[in-house]
Amino acid sequence: MNILAHAYLSNRHTELLIGNFIGDFIKGDPSSFRHHLTPGVVAGVRLHRAIDSFTDAHPNVAAVRDILHPRCHKYAGAAVDIFFDHFLAVNFQALTGEPLTDFVSYFYQTLTGNRALLPSAPARMADYMIRQDWLTNYQFTEGIDRSLKGVASRTAYPSGLDTAIEDFTAYYDQIAMHFKYFWPALVEHCNETRASLLASL
Numbered sequence: 001m002n003i004l005a006h007a008y009l010s011n012r013h014t015e016l017l018i019g020n021f022i023g024d025f026i027k028g029d030p031s032s033f034r035h036h037l038t039p040g041v042v043a044g045v046r047l048h049r050a051i052d053s054f055t056d057a058h059p060n061v062a063a064v065r066d067i068l069h070p071r072c073h074k075y076a077g078a079a080v081d082i083f084f085d086h087f088l089a090v091n092f093q094a095l096t097g098e099p100l101t102d103f104v105s106y107f108y109q110t111l112t113g114n115r116a117l118l119p120s121a122p123a124r125m126a127d128y129m130i131r132q133d134w135l136t137n138y139q140f141t142e143g144i145d146r147s148l149k150g151v152a153s154r155t156a157y158p159s160g161l162d163t164a165i166e167d168f169t170a171y172y173d174q175i176a177m178h179f180k181y182f183w184p185a186l187v188e189h190c191n192e193t194r195a196s197l198l199a200s201l
Contacts, residue, residue: 001055001186002085002147004135006048007107008096009190016194017107018114019044020051022122041117043197050193051186055081060182067171068164075151075159082138082147083168087179089138095183104135144168 001009003021010017019030019041026035030045037045055061061080068076092100111118111126118126129135137143145165152161168175 001051001088002081002138003129004085004138005088005186006051007135008088008103009051009187009194010044010047011194012106013040013044013194013198014110014114015040015117016044016047016197017110018117019046020048021111021126022119023048023052025119025122038117039201043201046197047190047194051190054186054189055182058182058185060178064175064178067174068167071160071167072164073160075155075161078151078159079148079161079164079167082144082151083175084179084182085135085138086144086168087176088183089135100136100139104133107135141165141169 006020006023007017010020015038019037021044022041023045026037026045030037030042031039035042056077061077061084064080064083065076068079072079088095089100092098092103096103108130111130115123115126132146134143134147137146148161148164152159155161
């Protein structure tokens, strides 16, 4: 899952949200002194990794990767993450009971208000994300295409992500169906994982 899902699944817990947001930037043991993270932020990094592991292993996600593999090959998972954030964004109120605009405003304000907790690389990404309003724009094909091309520009090898919007539109209904079945399972898994992580603080 991509940024919107990771943020929402932090359940409005500030340190979990921060850790979830920076999760891809933290290598190795997040509790290591070299990372200088608070226990709550460490728990957020662990939640991020639990979300990624569950997502990667889920059959509905695998089915979408198979659809995208001819174009994106090993980068198909990155496309799935972005596509699934689209379906979360367009169905956000129905799935969460909260307007997308309200949650996005909360998320951006939380990152801005806790910028001191962000390492330099995710802090720069947060600035750009907020300025370009990525999460609101996940609702729209143009926003998804922009995200795909942004990731494509940073891959070491040709990824196919720069044209993956073609598969997004061609297989839209199939991808939406797989997201529909996947999302409740992910929410249930995160509720259990989050409770365990918070209990250990």
